[in-house]
Amino acid sequence: MKHKGRDVYMVSGGVTKFAKAIPNMDFRMRVKKAFDYALDDVHIGLNDIDGSVASYFSDHFQRQLMSGIMVQDYLGLTPKPSKRVEGGGATGGLAFQTGFEEIASGRMDTCVVYGFENMSHVNTWKGNEFIALASDTNFDYPVGGFYTGYYAMMARRHMHEFGTTVEQLAKVSIKNHKNALHNPYAQSPMNLTVDDVRNSPMVASPLTRLDVCAMSDGAAVAVLASEEKAFEMSDHPVLVKSIGTGTDTMRLADRPFGKVPLLPNERESDYKNLQYPGIHSFRAGRSAAKEAYQGAGISDPLEELDAIELHDAYTSSEIQTYEDLGLCKYGEGGRFIEEGKPQINGKVPVNFSGGLLACGHPVGATGIMQAVFMFWQLQGTIKKHFGNDKLQLSRHKRGLIHSHAGTGTYVTVSIMEAVK
Amino acid sequence: MTLNPNAKMEETQAGTEVYSFEPLVVKSHYEIDYIHSYAQDSLFFTSLAKKKLMGSKCKKCGYVYGTPRAHCMMCGAETEWHQLPNEGKVHSFTTCFFGSEEFLPETPFHLVMVEFEGVNSLFMARLIGADAEDIYIGMPVRAKFRRNLKISPTDVYFVPTEEAKGKGAKH
Numbered sequence: 001m002k003h004k005g006r007d008v009y010m011v012s013g014g015v016t017k018f019a020k021a022i023p024n025m026d027f028r029m030r031v032k033k034a035f036d037y038a039l040d041d042v043h044i045g046l047n048d049i050d051g052s053v054a055s056y057f058s059d060h061f062q063r064q065l066m067s068g069i070m071v072q073d074y075l076g077l078t079p080k081p082s083k084r085v086e087g088g089g090a091t092g093g094l095a096f097q098t099g100f101e102e103i104a105s106g107r108m109d110t111c112v113v114y115g116f117e118n119m120s121h122v123n124t125w126k127g128n129e130f131i132a133l134a135s136d137t138n139f140d141y142p143v144g145g146f147y148t149g150y151y152a153m154m155a156r157r158h159m160h161e162f163g164t165t166v167e168q169l170a171k172v173s174i175k176n177h178k179n180a181l182h183n184p185y186a187q188s189p190m191n192l193t194v195d196d197v198r199n200s201p202m203v204a205s206p207l208t209r210l211d212v213c214a215m216s217d218g219a220a221v222a223v224l225a226s227e228e229k230a231f232e233m234s235d236h237p238v239l240v241k242s243i244g245t246g247t248d249t250m251r252l253a254d255r256p257f258g259k260v261p262l263l264p265n266e267r268e269s270d271y272k273n274l275q276y277p278g279i280h281s282f283r284a285g286r287s288a289a290k291e292a293y294q295g296a297g298i299s300d301p302l303e304e305l306d307a308i309e310l311h312d313a314y315t316s317s318e319i320q321t322y323e324d325l326g327l328c329k330y331g332e333g334g335r336f337i338e339e340g341k342p343q344i345n346g347k348v349p350v351n352f353s354g355g356l357l358a359c360g361h362p363v364g365a366t367g368i369m370q371a372v373f374m375f376w377q378l379q380g381t382i383k384k385h386f387g388n389d390k391l392q393l394s395r396h397k398r399g400l401i402h403s404h405a406g407t408g409t410y411v412t413v414s415i416m417e418a419v420k
Numbered sequence: 421m422t423l424n425p426n427a428k429m430e431e432t433q434a435g436t437e438v439y440s441f442e443p444l445v446v447k448s449h450y451e452i453d454y455i456h457s458y459a460q461d462s463l464f465f466t467s468l469a470k471k472k473l474m475g476s477k478c479k480k481c482g483y484v485y486g487t488p489r490a491h492c493m494m495c496g497a498e499t500e501w502h503q504l505p506n507e508g509k510v511h512s513f514t515t516c517f518f519g520s521e522e523f524l525p526e527t528p529f530h531l532v533m534v535e536f537e538g539v540n541s542l543f544m545a546r547l548i549g550a551d552a553e554d555i556y557i558g559m560p561v562r563a564k565f566r567r568n569l570k571i572s573p574t575d576v577y578f579v580p581t582e583e584a585k586g587k588g589a590k591h
Contacts, residue, residue, distance in 0.1 A: 024443045063450055129520035138461060139487060142572045143544050144531045145520040152514035153533055160512070160557045204516045204531075205552060253487050253533060253542040256494075279512060279533060279542070 004295075005104030009230035009237035010416065011223050013372030014038035018187040018218035018360030021120030027056075027067060028074035030219035031114045035075055038112075038221045042233045049223075050108035051081035055095030055115030056364030057088060060130040062121050071114060081108075088134045089313060091115070092220070092367020093403020093412030097243045099224045100414070109229045115369075116219040117362035127215050134406045136251050148212055148314070150252055150407050152204035155316030157280040159206070164319060164334035166206050170197035171337045172315035173210045173357055179344055180354025182390035185369075187216055187360030197315075211315040216360030220368035222375070238378045241398075241415040242295025246287025252279055252407050261286050263326040264299040270329055282317075282408030285324030292400070292413040293326075301326045302341075305348050306395045307377050309370035311404035311411075312355040318342075321402060322350070325413070344391065352377065352391045367403035367412065374399045378418040463501060464488040468575040471565045475539060477502035486536060486543040504543070507581060508536040510559040515552040528552070532578060534561060549579040560584045 014037030016030050025033075039045065052075075054068030064070070068084040085095040092115045099113035119127050132145045144150060158164050173192060180186035192210065200209040230237035249255055257275035261283070262268065277283035289301070298304045308325070312318035319333035327348060328336045336342065342350035353359055353373040356366060376385045377396050383389035396418060403412045437447035458465055467474045476485040480497035492499050511533040519527055530547040532555070547561065561578040569575050 023440070023445050063448070123521070125519070125521040125524055128518070129522055132520050138458060139573050140544055142574055143546060144516070145523045146516050146518070149514050149516045149519065149531045152516075153512040153531060156514060156557070157512040157533075202515075202517050204514045204518070206514075249493065251487055251544070253544045254485065254489070254493070256541065 006106055007227045008100045008103040008240045009225050009227060010240055010371065010375045011225050011230050011234045011237045012038040012041040013220070013222045013375050014041070015185050015220045015365075015369050015372050016218050017185050018216040018362055018365075018369075020187065020214065020216060022217045023120065027062070027116045027118045027219065028071050030217065031071045031116050031221065032075060034219045034221040035112065035114060038223050042223070044223075044233055046076050048110055048233070049077065049080065049112050050110050051102060052077055052112040052114060053095045053098045053102065054082060054084040055092050055113060055368060056084070056117055057086060057091045058117070058130050058363065060133065061117065061119050061127070071116065075114070077112070087410040088405030089311065089361075089363055090367065090403040090405035090410040090412050091364045092369070093401070093414070094245070094367070094410060095364075096222060096367055096371050096403075097245065097412055097414060099222065100240055100243055103224050103226050110223065110225045113222045113224065113368055114219065115221075115365040115367065117364045118217050119215040119362060120217050124215060139253075140251055146204065147406060148204040148207055151314045151316060152207045153252070154279050154320070154407065155206060155314065157278065158316060158320060158333075161278075161280045162331035162334065166198060167194050168319065168334035168337055169206070169211055169315040170194040172312065172318045173197045175337070175343055176312060176318075176351045176355040176357040177210075179352050179391060180358030182386065182388055183354050183359065184386055186354045186358050187214060188358050189354065190358070207314060207316065213313045213356040213361040216362040218360060218362030218365045218369070220365040220372055222368050222371045236379050236420055238375050239417045239419050241417045242292045244288040244291030244293070244295065244413040246284030246291070246411045248277070248282070248284040248408050250409055255279055255283070260330060261290055263290060263293065263301070265301075265326060266329065274330060276330070281320055281330060282324050282404070282411060284408045284411035285321055285402070285404065285413070288402070288411045288413040289325045292415050296415040298415070301400070302328070302348055304398065305400050306397050307352060307374065307393055307399040308342075308348060308350045308402065309353060309355070309374050309399070310350060310402035311366070312351055312357050313361060313404070315357065317404065318350065318355070321404070324411075325400065325402065349393060352393065367401070370401040370403065371414070371416075374401050374416050378416055380418075460490040461488045465571050465575070468565055469569055473504040473506065473543070473563050473576055475502050475504045475543070476500065484539045484541075486534070486539045486541045504539060505536050506563045508534040508543070508561060510547070510555060510557055510561055511535040511542055512557060513547065513555045530555060532561065534578060546574060546577045547579070548577055
């Protein structure tokens, strides 16, 4: 990084309860609820905000273009600066990082990042179609037209390459749905067994219904600020230490077979015979992690991170992402979950909130939801916001949030740190 | 000049389907025809009529793509059309039991990523002629082409080869 810019802090956040359909509130009202929650938490008002970033994925779900300005207008933020950021499933992560850049560059002292998605205006199958329009519409959509199908082929190749098993995938689903039992914002908290996951309807083999997240209506808001403003507004803001972003080809078919971009704790000899990324791994996730770790001075992520909220739209992606993030080596992701390392009481709890699998995935809100949950975790205020402290970790100094777009086309990683 | 205080909007019999009154939820329909250009990738689609699967080869670095792209992502140079072999192997696969609304009537269907000898990247296609439990990674497959074109990438699809049939029992 050439210029680091100013330090950026998160000062507050808000999330609506995600649900399959909440037709009595539109997207503007939903954002307003999360926004007011965030503002009330630090007793600030509209005058304290310099501008915003709008995060939503699809114009198709509501057949409304420029939904961003409708939210800006409803919240009373006009005529302040704002822009929409979009990048598929990573939209929230990208928008959060855009808010970071607004503060780091010195353009704004306080920036609100708001995200939302209203997916219930179409049925699930139409929703799948809209999401699949985020694959190449000349070559991929007409053939597969289904994101779970694409991820299923990636999962299958991961299993072939590394011996990952469907039981290991199921364990991710069990962990995340179980964590969500203590998260009042989650859409589908559940106590599950491996049999429950494997016996639920097959969506695209080997992924069953419980290996896949649901569509949701929801909104989330993060308030970011410069150091001076942050400490004016709050006694315990959380530092956004660094950001990283990676990309990969739109078509899964175009992914190269090259070498692994190594993290500081890896050697070339670890991956002598591995052709990378192929379709078994997310190169964008690795690039994003590498950049973010560099910015935060992290050389051994497993030892240096206390909590992770990652994009588990599929159980398989969570396992693949353990490896991209360097929590274990490529090929060891299945064992990583099997050994309990990402459990709430494990080495580094992953998706303590329940993740996308259990919280839901209103696309534009998701990446911001992760930031909010991580913010509360690092602040030590889970009890205040969840009404119970079951998910409050004893060590909560440094966390990582990870947002991911279709088949790993855009991936963001941001590192957050408690400052007291 | 017309200034008519008694003007009245014409009434029609067309109504709106209402799903619920509290809150008010109604049906809203949307449909569109696009004038969709395949542009620089057009030859891929027209070649399918000649039972040819066309990828691309970089004129500068020689990287061979299993898909059409006019410029190389490795070095940025122009590519040329490169005919792919009609036979390859299954690199990965899935059977979709659900899907997008458009493809629901076709479920369950198999998707495969195909790898070709001498080609650096893959090709995504449908596979027919195999039961889900008989498909395996490394299975030899052969491209087949529709006679009545739909001008869609599904004008090419894959089937197991005779060789795969011989090996099928092992898997």
